[in-house]
Amino acid sequence: MKLTSIVPADFLKLTDNNDFSLYKHQEEAVQKLISGKNVIVSVPTASGKTLIAYIEIYKTFLKRKKSLYIVPLRSLAMEKYQELLNLRSLGMRVTISIGDYDIPPSFVRNYDVIVCTSERADSMIHRDPDILNEFGFVILDEIHTISDESRGPKLETVISSILYLNPDIILLGLSATVSNIKEMAMWMNAETVISDFRAVPLETGIVYRHSLIRDGKKEFLGNKDELVLIENSVNDGGQCIVFRNSRRNVEKYAELLKNNFDFGTNIEDLELPLENLNDKMIDLISHGIAYHHAGLSNEQRGTIEELFKKGHIKIIVATPTLAAGVNLPARTVIIRDITRYSDGYSKPISNIEVQQMLGRAGRPKYDKIGYGYITVSSESMLKVAQNYLNGDLEPVISKMDSNSLIRFNILSLISSGMARKYDDILNFYKKTLLAIQNDIEDYSLAFDGAIYFLKENGFISEENDIYKVEPFGKITSELYIDPVTALILSECLNHEYSEPLYLYYISKTPDMIPFNFREYDYEYVENFLDKYNINDFSEESMRAAKTAIILQEWINEVPINTIAESFDIGPGDIQAKVSSADWISYSLYRLSTMNKKEYSGQLFHLNIRIKEGIKEDIIKLIEIPGVGRVRARRLFDNGYTTIEKLASAKMEDIGNIFGFSNKLALEIIQYADKITKQYYKGNNLDSYSGR
DNA sequence: TAAGGCGTATTATAGACAGCATGTC
DNA sequence: CTATAATACGCCTTA
DSSP: OBGGGTSOGGGGGGGTTOOOBOOHHHHHHHHHHHTTOEEEEEOOSSSSHHHHHHHHHHHHHHTTOEEEEEESOHHHHHHHHHHHGGGGGGTOOEEEESSSSOOOGGGGGGOSEEEEEHHHHHHHHHHOGGGGGGEEEEEETTGGGGGOTTTHHHHHHHHHHHHHHOTTSEEEEEEOOOTTHHHHHHHHTEEEEEOOOOSSOEEEEEEETTEEEETTEEEEOOTTTHHHHHHHHHHTTOOEEEEOSSHHHHHHHHHHHHHHOOOOOOHHHHOOOTTTSOHHHHHHHTTTEEEEOTTSOHHHHHHHHHHHHTTSOOEEEEOTHHHHSSOOOBSEEEEOOOEEEETTEEEEOOHHHHHHHHTTBSOTTTOSOEEEEEEOOSHHHHHHHHHHHTTOOOOOOOOTTOHHHHHHHHHHHHHHTSOSSHHHHHHHHHTSHHHHHSOGGGGHHHHHHHHHHHHHTTSEEEETTEEEEOHHHHHHHHHTOOHHHHHHHHHHHTSOOOHHHHHHHHHHSTTSOOOOOOGGGHHHHHHHHHHTTOOOOSHHHHHHHHHHHHHHHHHTTOOHHHHHHHHTOOHHHHHHHHHHHHHHHHHHHHHHHHHOHHHHHHHHHHHHHHHHTOOGGGTTGGGSTTOOHHHHHHHHHTTOOSHHHHHTOOHHHHHTSTTOOHHHHHHHHHHHHHHHHHHHTTOOTTOOOOO
16 A cells, blocks of 8 residues: 555655555554554564554644654653654644653643653643643553553553543554553554564574574584674674673673674774763773663763764673663674563563564664574573563553552542542543453552542542642642652751751652662761761661762762762762752752742752752852853852853953863853843843753 | 682672753754 | 572682
8 A cells, every 4th residue: 555545645745755655564553543443553663663653643633633652761752753853844843842851731732743751741641631632643652661660650541541531532552562462452442453574674593502593403603602693793794782681791791892802993083072981981992892781871871872873883782771762773682681680589581671672683774684692591591582582472561559659640630630539530540451450449448548648648638528639739749759759858848958968858758769778888878877867777768868978979069970989880870860869859849839938949059959960159150051060160260150250251261261162251251241131130140040 | 828729608680750941943 | 489690708729
């Protein structure tokens, strides 16, 4: 079936006027969508799923309705947004709504296609359920993430809300292959399209006892095992990704590769942003090798991904970060470990995850074929690996049944007005996958418990069997924080303001995952707890204290690498923690405006200090574009302590400071000048605008 | 006496979303 | 519950 037989010819603007034929699975899905049915498509990655979405988005646009594209990760949202910008040639207005790049909810009305994360979709719907009336089509990318314990329920809530409020909206679920796709389809009132089509064919094999087992045949590799496969692949002009199960293993394996191979690149030619990378990384890169995990800073990860895309790096050794995130394919993928520690035990990873990693094998347009190998070291693991490759699939299981999620969810149901009575809550839950897989009556105790908790703690009230949200509950729901977090922050506000103590409370909330605690942390952590009279020496408290200590270093301008070294953590870990603390400290500030107004100013500043990693005295300077924590401090140390002083500075004087070009200096002065003039016109300089 | 082998005890173990603000090529 | 690899440590053997 040709494209133009289903969409107006206009659509060809997207395809360079190429009126090609759809693949079978695309055609099937599109026809079902056009006839007004919900669809779940289950095909491997890189098989043209986006085109299906494109076509229905356009059809929806012609019907003057909006489309919502939901993905699990911010990086994927970014990627999808860039891709969907093409739709502007058809007159559609495309935008993105994720943490940093936000549009106010009301502005959604000015766009036709909105890309967002599950959490943002959830929060948007619960702030303004009526917004769903504007939508005609919702795409749920990677819908199998419903199985994810921490994040899955957010996506499930979104789908359930749509089924509950606006069943007319057409749903398109894009899924990895799972065993209970029929059950999912029943839940979503959808039809299924299943195919094993791949744009680049995949050849798989298992490395076991010095041999490669492929198609039932054994090829002897020698005692270098999978290293032979890597070497061959690279020598043949390919690139390679090796997945391992821990950061330490990742770094060690990269080192091992370096001792075996040299796919050298001339470092000087690369113009690396050297300050990002450490010596070890640079040494590896000079051999054409790199490692990649969440301990790296965002800048480091970006650099390595870029170098890999350009072909300067031949092999990346990585943790699963690289499997889930942005699309970074390689000809050969090697899964070195198929077990991983979780909840105290080492367990085989899920096949969904294995397939996701294998999905990175084969670059469309560059490789004729992709290779995926799994290495195992025991007979039992060999069985497991064989089962993966034979398509032994797991089901998608709802994880909406935890008490904390039920509390969170019932609060947002009541806060949004979606539920006024107990029956409304029940009716909502009947629309969840949880209800398909379990008897929802079994959860009535959990519901009662959650409602009791919310009432007791002042989030909601009840009168004549009608629930009403209290201001405390409303703000908690809008901040998208766990009700327990809100309670801990309220308790915090009862203490007199103290920087370390408040950081401790922020770190103690369930929305912050604190740093791990090690044996040698005892001494300084105990000192901290003693010093601030915290009489809680539980492990939970110790971890929070350690996190608070690290955050304190951060807001006192200790360089990130110094912190990383002295606490033996990665710069990426600090960035991740800072961003959580940023969110929670903002929530703390907002809560203070309700009943502790006298602290609000201080807490507003604390939030900025956490966001930027600065001391109090340069809060004003950080506002200038191009000036971060380091440059702001240099300006301050050179006597430019206020915006006004900068406004009257000379370009050369600032340009002479280390780290400032004349161009930057000029921009800074001009900006400072502008702000100062506004100030004298009576505008408020105290408003911080972020960057 | 120092170095090295070996068995046993100890330790550590992946990742990442959410709040708000303003008018973009 | 059903792990496992790296490291630390103690003990013994050997050059």
